[in-house]
Amino acid sequence: MSAGLLRIGEKIISMPKIEESIRKVLQLRATGLSQQEVANILGLDRTFISRLESIGEIRKGKKIAVFGFPIKNTEEIKKISAAQGADYIYIANEEKRWNLVRDKSALTFFNEAMELIAKLQAFDLVVLISSRRWLKIAEAFLNKEIVFIELGPSPIKKDCYLNPHMFQKVLGKVTCSRENRLAGKGEEG
Numbered sequence: 456m457s458a459g460l461l462r463i464g465e466k467i468i469s470m471p472k473i474e475e476s477i478r479k480v481l482q483l484r485a486t487g488l489s490q491q492e493v494a495n496i497l498g499l500d501r502t503f504i505s506r507l508e509s510i511g512e513i514r515k516g517k518k519i520a521v522f523g524f525p526i527k528n529t530e531e532i533k534k535i536s537a538a539q540g541a542d543y544i545y546i547a548n549e550e551k552r553w554n555l556v557r558d559k560s561a562l563t564f565f566n567e568a569m570e571l572i573a574k575l576q577a578f579d580l581v582v583l584i585s586s587r588r589w590l591k592i593a594e595a596f597l598n599k600e601i602v603f604i605e606l607g608p609s610p611i612k613k614d615c616y617l618n619p620h621m622f623q624k625v626l627g628k629v630t631c632s633r634e635n636r637l638a639g640k641g642e643e644g
Contacts, residue, residue, distance in 0.1 A: 480504055481511075517600075518542045519629065520575055523584025525549035526606070527614035532584075535619055539626040543578060545571070548614045572596050582626060586611050602629055 459470035476497070483493045484504070494501040521536040524547040536544045547555075556564050575581055575593075580600045583593050588609035593601055604625060606615040 477507065480507060484508070516630075517579035518577065519580050519582065520544075520578040521546065521582045521584070521626070522575065523547070523582075523604070523606075523617070524552045525611055525614045526584060527616045528619065531619050532617055532622060535623050535626065536582075539623070539630055541582070541626070543574065546584075549612070580629065582629065584617060584622075 461468045461470065479497060480493055480499070483496065484490070488496075490501045490504040490508075493499070494504055519541045520543040521532075521541045522543075522545045523532070526532055526546055526548060529546045529548050529551075532546050533544050536546070555567065559567075575597055576599070578599065580602065581593065581597060582602045582604065583590060584604045585606055586609040587603075587605060590601065590603045590605075602625065604617070604622065606617065
């Protein structure tokens with residue numbers, strides 16, 4: 456057989472057709488439709504969609520955002536965040552932080568800051584890496600769980616090195632403890 460076709464007994468199976476169907480299922484689910492709604496639209500069993508999602512599931516649970524500044528080793532922290540499954544990552548050094556306000560009107564800056572706050576509202580848990588001053592502001596604006604990693608006392612005026620091993624351990628505990636709770640195991644040590 457060729458071009459993605461397989462023979463299974465008396466049947467000829469098209470791998471591209473299967474892949475396209477799976478893509479449709481997952482795209483519809485990603486828009487917020489329930490498993491049953493997608494099943495109805497595509498003429499499938501809801502249990503098939505559930506099993507399909509289970510096969511590809513990497514992480515289950517809360518949506519996590521990692522937000523921090525001014526960090527010297529930004530690329531390293533971004534890579535760790537992505538590897539640990541963070542859904543949104545905003546890591547900035549001092550220069551990027553000042554570029555948010557430089558050469559902008561107060562109204563433009565305010566609108567951009569509010570858009571960033573609105574983005575963070577979409578997450579269940581925010582890992583905040585900053586000075587304690589920003590923790591108080593985040594607690595005032597975000598009505599959600601915040602895991603705080605302090606870079607130093609306020610005001611921080613230069614990039615700070617964030618220990619990647621410590622950060623990975625903290626982020627690992629956040630994702631691990633959530634997975635344990637979902638599995639009914641509780642938190643360990």
